[in-house]
Amino acid sequence: xxxxxxxxxxxxxxLKASEVRELLKWVKRGGIISxxxxxxxxxxxxxxxxxxxFSDIFSxxxxxxxxxQYGTTEGYNPLRETILKMLRKSGFKILxxxxxxxxxxxxxxxxxxxxxxxxxxGDVVIVEAPTYLAALNAFSYFQPNFEVVPLDKxxxxxxxxxxxxxSLRKEGKRVKFIYTVxxxxxxxxxxxxxxxxxxxxDLAYEYDTIIVEDNPYGxxxxxxxxxxDYLGAFDDEGRVIYMSSFSKILSPGFRLGFIxxxxxxxxxxxxxxxxxxxxxxxxxxxxANEFLxxxxxxxHVEKIKKVYKEKKEAMIKALETYMPEGSDxxxxxxxxxxxxxxxxxxxxxxxxxxxxxGVAYVHGRAFYPENAKELGKNAMRLNFxxxxxxxxxxxxxxxxxxxxxxxGH
Amino acid sequence: xxxxxxxxxxxxxxLKASEVRELLKWVKRGGIISxxxxxxxxxxxxxxxxxxxFSDIFSxxxxxxxxxQYGTTEGYNPLRETILKMLRKSGFKILxxxxxxxxxxxxxxxxxxxxxxxxxxGDVVIVEAPTYLAALNAFSYFQPNFEVVPLDKxxxxxxxxxxxxxSLRKEGKRVKFIYTVxxxxxxxxxxxxxxxxxxxxDLAYEYDTIIVEDNPYGxxxxxxxxxxDYLGAFDDEGRVIYMSSFSKILSPGFRLGFIxxxxxxxxxxxxxxxxxxxxxxxxxxxxANEFLxxxxxxxHVEKIKKVYKEKKEAMIKALETYMPEGSDxxxxxxxxxxxxxxxxxxxxxxxxxxxxxGVAYVHGRAFYPENAKELGKNAMRLNFxxxxxxxxxxxxxxxxxxxxxxxGH
Numbered sequence: 001x002x003x004x005x006x007x008x009x010x011x012x013x014x015l016k017a018s019e020v021r022e023l024l025k026w027v028k029r030g031g032i033i034s035x036x037x038x039x040x041x042x043x044x045x046x047x048x049x050x051x052x053x054f055s056d057i058f059s060x061x062x063x064x065x066x067x068x069q070y071g072t073t074e075g076y077n078p079l080r081e082t083i084l085k086m087l088r089k090s091g092f093k094i095l096x097x098x099x100x101x102x103x104x105x106x107x108x109x110x111x112x113x114x115x116x117x118x119x120x121x122g123d124v125v126i127v128e129a130p131t132y133l134a135a136l137n138a139f140s141y142f143q144p145n146f147e148v149v150p151l152d153k154x155x156x157x158x159x160x161x162x163x164x165x166x167s168l169r170k171e172g173k174r175v176k177f178i179y180t181v182x183x184x185x186x187x188x189x190x191x192x193x194x195x196x197x198x199x200x201x202d203l204a205y206e207y208d209t210i211i212v213e214d215n216p217y218g219x220x221x222x223x224x225x226x227x228x229d230y231l232g233a234f235d236d237e238g239r240v241i242y243m244s245s246f247s248k249i250l251s252p253g254f255r256l257g258f259i260x261x262x263x264x265x266x267x268x269x270x271x272x273x274x275x276x277x278x279x280x281x282x283x284x285x286x287x288a289n290e291f292l293x294x295x296x297x298x299x300h301v302e303k304i305k306k307v308y309k310e311k312k313e314a315m316i317k318a319l320e321t322y323m324p325e326g327s328d329x330x331x332x333x334x335x336x337x338x339x340x341x342x343x344x345x346x347x348x349x350x351x352x353x354x355x356x357x358g359v360a361y362v363h364g365r366a367f368y369p370e371n372a373k374e375l376g377k378n379a380m381r382l383n384f385x386x387x388x389x390x391x392x393x394x395x396x397x398x399x400x401x402x403x404x405x406x407x408g409h
Numbered sequence: 410x411x412x413x414x415x416x417x418x419x420x421x422x423x424l425k426a427s428e429v430r431e432l433l434k435w436v437k438r439g440g441i442i443s444x445x446x447x448x449x450x451x452x453x454x455x456x457x458x459x460x461x462x463f464s465d466i467f468s469x470x471x472x473x474x475x476x477x478q479y480g481t482t483e484g485y486n487p488l489r490e491t492i493l494k495m496l497r498k499s500g501f502k503i504l505x506x507x508x509x510x511x512x513x514x515x516x517x518x519x520x521x522x523x524x525x526x527x528x529x530x531g532d533v534v535i536v537e538a539p540t541y542l543a544a545l546n547a548f549s550y551f552q553p554n555f556e557v558v559p560l561d562k563x564x565x566x567x568x569x570x571x572x573x574x575x576s577l578r579k580e581g582k583r584v585k586f587i588y589t590v591x592x593x594x595x596x597x598x599x600x601x602x603x604x605x606x607x608x609x610x611d612l613a614y615e616y617d618t619i620i621v622e623d624n625p626y627g628x629x630x631x632x633x634x635x636x637x638d639y640l641g642a643f644d645d646e647g648r649v650i651y652m653s654s655f656s657k658i659l660s661p662g663f664r665l666g667f668i669x670x671x672x673x674x675x676x677x678x679x680x681x682x683x684x685x686x687x688x689x690x691x692x693x694x695x696x697a698n699e700f701l702x703x704x705x706x707x708x709h710v711e712k713i714k715k716v717y718k719e720k721k722e723a724m725i726k727a728l729e730t731y732m733p734e735g736s737d738x739x740x741x742x743x744x745x746x747x748x749x750x751x752x753x754x755x756x757x758x759x760x761x762x763x764x765x766x767g768v769a770y771v772h773g774r775a776f777y778p779e780n781a782k783e784l785g786k787n788a789m790r791l792n793f794x795x796x797x798x799x800x801x802x803x804x805x806x807x808x809x810x811x812x813x814x815x816x817g818h
Binding site: 001002004005007008009010011013015016017021039040042043045046047050051054055058059061064065066067068069070071094105106108109110111116117118119120122134137138139140141142176177186208210237238239247251252253254255262264265268271272273274276277278279280281282285 | 418425454457473480518525550551661674683684685686688689817
């Protein structure tokens, strides 16, 4: 057999299996309660509704043929229309028509296309600390210089962002974009209030940069008192590139995401998508559009919110009951994750012990770029959407025992 | 509004709408017979079978949940198993298990991942002249130096490939890979006989390079006398990276492709896919696997072959009847395209005239890299799978009139 190494490109050589992925392989061996993944609860999936919708599509020869044929790269127009209406209703200002929207193969593809279209090696990209792991992954192939801005319980510290932007300007460095998950953040579970959102957009104006707003969890806010607008509601200039997904409100298996923004940005992203996969399947786009048009989404989202609220509360209660002194955690108003910090514990070192004791999490360092990993050394991300309530209680109990034991070590 | 241009990366700036895409927009205006696209005949789509299969999936709560959940990046294992068996039956030597296979979101994603994992700027990539347009497109973002090897009626001139490899070796240049569509080639419609295939693999050994064998049309050989093996059948060393797709034999809308090869190559391609779209939808993978398992593919492929054979024969007959002296064309044994050359006619210049007269094709230059476009100046690609037989007859008649008129001009 040949020696494969010498054939790889620079990017090819840099591709490494993530530690997280390796850790999660353990989970499959059974007996382990996993807070490690980011999967929705499959019990909430609308299987009955999908049976009805797919049957309707394939019962109509013309629709069936359309579903099986190539679609356009930019996406299925009726779905683009539906999304446009939803976003305009949410107050997005600059969206004129469907040319402001491209459908992507999951929001992961949106991240990949954004990286391709915007990042040159060495470009400054600002991310939250911590930030979404798979965004770091997608951006990294294009070799940006990551700068980080810490979070507090209200999300990105925009005061520190301003300092960062100012000091970068003094160094003569332009910022390509600021990547943020302002709502029910992954991994930290934080949600930015409106004053911070407005300030964030103002800073993009002032420092002549753009913002990538990633919003997979905006529909999963289970505390009804919490009100906020999307960043696009503060933007008159086309500086916000908004991306979201049907993964958390309908089906992650559909791989349906979308990007909305300035039409020139969208035009380039469509061209990049053409080379990436030609088009996203029409079939799943048609099914998602029917799901929305038939009014199933509202009912379905209420159901998910109810389930996730119960699970979150169970996890908070278990953390309060079992975790030792010196532990702290966020209390999210939505989404799927709680961020836990434990003084004096290196969560990377502890991860294997935790697996041996039958509980998995993702260690904090995974959510920081290379130059800032130490900020995450005492932290871990816990997912509450996938495990059952019984598993949450038992898993937190095991985790707290591991923490105590590991500290005593 | 902001000025978007300054935010784009080098790749972003290089992304341009293709002329072909612009031309094909005309087609939508109606009244035009299009030989320009590459779409299957939707009348052949297995809509009834899909209705049955999707209904079965969603009637089983457990299967339905699996179909809607995240899948693994490498693909749905039962489908990988099915593909493995098919490829081993076809004589692929180095494939041991499903770790040699990754499912992709259409073969376009396979091209994109291969480009990412293998091509550094300046790397030499050898392509056929002419070659598949979308492969040039996907590879180009990573800025290879393309070298071309001409085709004759039996596909790639492997004697000229040998000369090319030898002269590149003398210049001290390594070849990253050779990209070939050996069977029912797009755009030329040619199929390589086995002696050339063997020679091609031998040359990869001798010059220590690898081959990307793109095979979307291998199942659509409508001349039963034609026998050949895939390149993998001649390869003991893992030098052949094979890619294919369900687009032409089941549904392009499913966006289901796959890559098979050396497990270290596949491992890297899986990592690249993780950043590109996390996974391909489980739903369509499950449906495709059921389609194969239920034995529907054989019956379905026979149906497509019959339809395409009739259409190809209609197009050949129309070309023979109408085209003027100095025209020549390939007579493919499979696939979806005929390659026509017309002496003394610049097909790029003629394209607009043809559209005005109600017929569309893709001009030859589109199928050559920048440094070799002039080789295609007298050529055009005609698709026969999508138009009806009546449209084929009328369209070729119109085309021949345009050629005569344009020559007289």
